[in-house]
Structures are given as C-alpha cells and as structure tokens.
Amino acid sequence: SQQGEEDPQALSIQEGENATMNCSYKTSINNLQWYRQNSGRGLVHLILIRSNEREKHSGRLRVTLDTSKKSSSLLITASRAADTASYFCATPHSGGGADGLTFGKGTHLIIQP
C-alpha cells in the first residue's frame, strides 16, 4: 500500500519558475526522503529530512516537513529543463529500521523551455 501520496500528479511550468510538490503520508515517520526519476530510469536521492527538522535546503531544493499534518513539500526554485522528471517522496517501510522505503506515486514535472 502507498504511504506517501504526492500532489499534484502532474505539473507543467515555464523554465525559470518555481515548482512546488506536496506529499502526504499516513503513519508516524522518523524521516522522509525525496527522489527524482528521469524517464523510467533509476531513482536519484535528492534530500532526507528527519522528523525533528522543519525545513532543509540543498542547492535549489527546499523541503519542509509538518509532522502534525503528516505532510511534506518540495520546492524547486528557478527551474531548468533538466529538472523535467518524476519526483517521489518516500518513507521508511516499517517506520524505523534500516529497511526498504515506501514510495508515493510521484509528481511528473515538465519544464517548458
């Protein structure tokens, strides 16, 4: 079953604009991760935010986490054509140990040149 659910399912914006994607999850977590996937290939880890963190930055990426609402958002600033990809949030499978991740269905982001 899906733990994280991304919103929107698809997003199309102009190059240079900011893109925001949201993720909601159901159970308590100790961390949440965001991944990017280009055109049906392997996933690339973008950022991990722990449950005691509210915001984290990495380059043009900004992630927020609201554990009271069980939600997270990923903001990509000054988007580029190369950002076109699917973005997934993921949470630890069994809520704790070093196990697999449960992924949402992803947001497909298209950056128009």
Added chain:
Amino acid sequence: KAGVTQTPRYLIKTRGQQVTLSCSPISGHRSVSWYQQTPGQGLQFLFEYFSETQRNKGNFPGRFSGRQFSNSRSEMNVSTLELGDSALYLCASSRASFAGGYNEQFFGPGTRLTVL
C-alpha cells in the same frame, strides 16, 4: 566510485518461465533492496537483504525470491511468470549500518522485464 549496476537491462520472457535478475551494489554497501515499478501500482518494495539475510519483505507472492552473496551482490528470481510481472525492477544499495532508516538508497538503472 562505481554506482549500482543491474543486469540485464532488458529482458523478454513468456508466461510460465522464470527469470533471474542481478544487482551489484556500490562497493562497501552491505544492504540491497529490490523494488518493482509499474504504471498502475507505482514503486513497491519487494525485499531487502543485509549480510546475506533477508531482513524485510513486501507484500508479494512467494514466486518472488532473492538472495545475497558474501560479496553483497544480490539476485532476484521470479518463477512462473505472469503477464502482470511486466515491470521495471529496481535495485538499491545502502550502508544500512544504522537504525531509523536514515541511510539514503542508491538506485541502479533497473531491469525492464516484459512478459509475453
């Protein structure tokens, strides 16, 4: 440092056959996880191996199995293939040396399996 490699990259099989997929993790990584990705179900966790032991298993039938070798390389086997097994199978490695799932996972390019 070389990334996660998966072989083969593409595979076509017919119903009823079995298939074995291979994954070589990043050097020094002892955990290997397998995921199935389909358009309908998205990314689903199959199982994870650490130090040659299966540590966790997703909600898949017994036709899906795996193993890990002493060099951390892992294989995944699917027996009696069904049409619905057509998917992208992704392998991921991580250090898995600490609790809490704080270790990021490094994914391979995947094996695209088509069952006819």
